[in-house]
Amino acid sequence: MSNNMMDDLEKILFSEEELAARIKELGAAITADYAGKEILMIGVLRGAVIFMADLARAIDLPVAIDFMAVSSYGAATSSSGVVRILKDLDEDVENKHVLIVEDIIDSGLTLNYLMDNLWSRKPASIKICTLLNKPERRKVEVPIAYNGFTIPDYFVVGYGLDYAEKYRNLPFIGVLKPETYAG
Ligand code: XMP
Ligand code: MG
Numbered sequence: 001m002s003n004n005m006m007d008d009l010e011k012i013l014f015s016e017e018e019l020a021a022r023i024k025e026l027g028a029a030i031t032a033d034y035a036g037k038e039i040l041m042i043g044v045l046r047g048a049v050i051f052m053a054d055l056a057r058a059i060d061l062p063v064a065i066d067f068m069a070v071s072s073y074g075a076a077t078s079s080s081g082v083v084r085i086l087k088d089l090d091e092d093v094e095n096k097h098v099l100i101v102e103d104i105i106d107s108g109l110t111l112n113y114l115m116d117n118l119w120s121r122k123p124a125s126i127k128i129c130t131l132l133n134k135p136e137r138r139k140v141e142v143p144i145a146y147n148g149f150t151i152p153d154y155f156v157v158g159y160g161l162d163y164a165e166k167y168r169n170l171p172f173i174g175v176l177k178p179e180t181y182a183g
Helices: 003-007 014-033 049-057 109-119 176-181
Strands: 009-014 041-045 063-070 086-087 097-105 125-131 146-150 173-176
Touching: 003 009, 009 014, 014 049, 014 125, 014 146, 041 049, 041 109, 049 063, 049 097, 063 109, 097 109, 109 125, 173 176
Parallel strands: 041 063, 041 097, 097 125, 125 146
Antiparallel strands: 009 173, 063 086
């Protein structure tokens, strides 16, 4: 790829092809597990959008989609532990089978909060599907039903993930050079 975003990357962690293959597998597993049911996918804005678009098309069941936005890191790379709802759902989740779709689980604080919040609305079930899992930095355990890839403590960008709103449109996942965010 010939763009200047490439120069900010140390390496490519997962290629476009690897992502597509893994998402096919996740979609097949979800399709089997939810057979006969309808799914309400809840995407966590904004990082999960690209993953969610591909995942939804890998599931061979009726899928409704909705979104929530919660406070995130902004331009810093460590979690404040403070979670705020910036945009709530448009749909009622009562009696629905909710599948939360996340780009990456890091400290777990965001999803821990979201799970509690969504359970209080009386859905039929809630499961989590995350593209990436960074267990080294976990502060609170969250139950992950579907995990794309477990990764070391790298700061990753691409395929929806950003640094200061940049790199989301890279079709692969890459590791940012430390000097890109330290400097
Ligand atoms: P938690 O609450 O699990 O936060 O600490 C998860 C959210 O943090 C962001 N995050 C990242 N974003 N590259 C990113 O672009 C990363 O390596 C990274 N690690 C965490 C992300 O928004 C995620 O939803
Ligand atoms: Mg996110």
